[in-house]
Amino acid sequence: MSKESIPDLAALVDFVERHPRLFVLTGAGVSTDCGIPDYRDARGDWKRPPPVSHQAFMGSHGVRQRYWARSLVGFRALANAHPGQAHRALAALERQSRITALVTQNVDGLHQRAGARRVIDLHGQADVVKCLRCDATMMRHALHDELSRLNPQWLALTAEVGPDGDADLDGYDFSTFVVPNCHRCHVGILKPDVVFFGDNVPRARVERAFDALEAASGVLVIGSSLMVYSGFRFARRAARDGKSLACVNLGTTRADELFALKIAAPIGPTLTALVDELERRRRGNAPERKNPAEAGF
Numbered sequence: 001m002s003k004e005s006i007p008d009l010a011a012l013v014d015f016v017e018r019h020p021r022l023f024v025l026t027g028a029g030v031s032t033d034c035g036i037p038d039y040r041d042a043r044g045d046w047k048r049p050p051p052v053s054h055q056a057f058m059g060s061h062g063v064r065q066r067y068w069a070r071s072l073v074g075f076r077a078l079a080n081a082h083p084g085q086a087h088r089a090l091a092a093l094e095r096q097s098r099i100t101a102l103v104t105q106n107v108d109g110l111h112q113r114a115g116a117r118r119v120i121d122l123h124g125q126a127d128v129v130k131c132l133r134c135d136a137t138m139m140r141h142a143l144h145d146e147l148s149r150l151n152p153q154w155l156a157l158t159a160e161v162g163p164d165g166d167a168d169l170d171g172y173d174f175s176t177f178v179v180p181n182c183h184r185c186h187v188g189i190l191k192p193d194v195v196f197f198g199d200n201v202p203r204a205r206v207e208r209a210f211d212a213l214e215a216a217s218g219v220l221v222i223g224s225s226l227m228v229y230s231g232f233r234f235a236r237r238a239a240r241d242g243k244s245l246a247c248v249n250l251g252t253t254r255a256d257e258l259f260a261l262k263i264a265a266p267i268g269p270t271l272t273a274l275v276d277e278l279e280r281r282r283r284g285n286a287p288e289r290k291n292p293a294e295a296g297f
Contacts (some may be wrong), residue, residue: 006265006273013277015246015261016098019218024093025234026104026111028163029223029249030086033268035077036108037163042251044225051164054199057191058132064189065174067166072147073157074167078108078126079141085268086223087114092275094118101212105224105231107164107194120209122201122230124194126165133188143180143190150178164194201230213238221247223267226254 016022028038039048056063083091091114093099102119104111107126111119127140148155154177159167182188195201213219219238226232235255238245246261247253248270256262263270 006263006270008261008263009270009273009277011261012246012248012263012270012274013281015218015244016093016220016274016278017281019216019244020098021100021215021217022093022098023213023216023219023234023238023243024090024099024102024222025219025224025231026086026090026102026106026222027224027226027231027249028106029267030090030104031081031084031106031108031110031223033084033086034081034108034110036081037161038223039163040225040227040251044227044252044254048162048168051162051166051197054196057196058189061179062174064179065177068147068179069151069154069172069174069177070159070167070169071165072144072151072154073159073169074161075126075140075144075165077161078165081108081110083110083114085272087111087116089268089271089275090222091115093271093278096275096278098278100216101209103209103212103231103234105228107192120205120212122195122205122209124192126192126194128193129190130193131182131185131188132191134182134185136182136184136188137193138183138190140192146180147178150180195230209234210237213243214241216243219243219245221245221249221253221255221259222271223249224253225249225251 032038052067087110094116099118102111102116103122105122107123109125128137129140129143130137159169161167182190213234224231226235232254235258239258244260245258247259248263248267250264
């Protein structure tokens with residue numbers, strides 16, 4: 001995709017140059033090119049049944065059996081994913097000191113793997129598992145190794161994978177699937193260290209993100225429909241505070257009326273073209289170096 005075919009690319013470049021301290025908010029759309037599906041269609045509607053809720057997970061052992069069985073089969077899509085164009089471009093913008101904070105609704109950790117450092121994982125990271133009784137943590141791959149040992153018959157299954165690494169295994173009997181308790185306290189429920197639907201983002205994390213928003217000169221939303229309030233509130237606060245907002249997203253968002261600029265184009269190529277054009281302008285504005293002989297040295 002050529003930069004000439006990206007609508008309003010020049011306007012996006014101008015926006016970034018006018019707002020040198022960007023608060024960037026990303027969603028599932030930045031990771032779709034990496035083989036991780038997104039949640040919603042172009043209208044903002046669910047593409048598939050919503051993920052498990054916090055209340056359902058906590059309230060039923062059967063729900064936890066179903067969750068971990070589907071995760072054992074499907075999580076490999078997240079575990080094997082690599083950063084894409086969008087992640088690399090945002091890391092480049094950070095290196096150029098254009099980003100004050102990158103707040104992501106994703107739990108795949110791909111921004112960090114691309115080299116970004118100013119990341120706030122709003123909903124946590126899916127590769128860590130936590131005991132809800134004693135707060136012990138373990139890496140998810142270690143728990144999956146144990147689940148594989150306890151449930152070897154599930155390893156040969158394949159299925160379509162959802163955005164959170166949840167495989168579509170409808171019709172299977174999960175009642176015999178063995179889910180271990182915490183290894184430290186032996187009774188605690190193990191849960192991915194992420195915010196499930198119906199749960200609340202930790203207050204300290206939200207406050208850190210709002211502090212970063214306050215320090216920013218503008219907001220750039222990328223690949224998020226903002227249908228979930230945990231992300232939408234930052235767009236709403238920015239608009240209330242008179243900050244200018246721009247968006248790159250294929251489809252409707254909850255904040256469309258708040259954006260000064262919205263670009264409906266593939267995210268990876270658009271951000272790559274943005275970085276390239278910013279670099280071209282930077283080089284073009286750099287003072288010309290004189291030949292030492294011509295300067296009289």
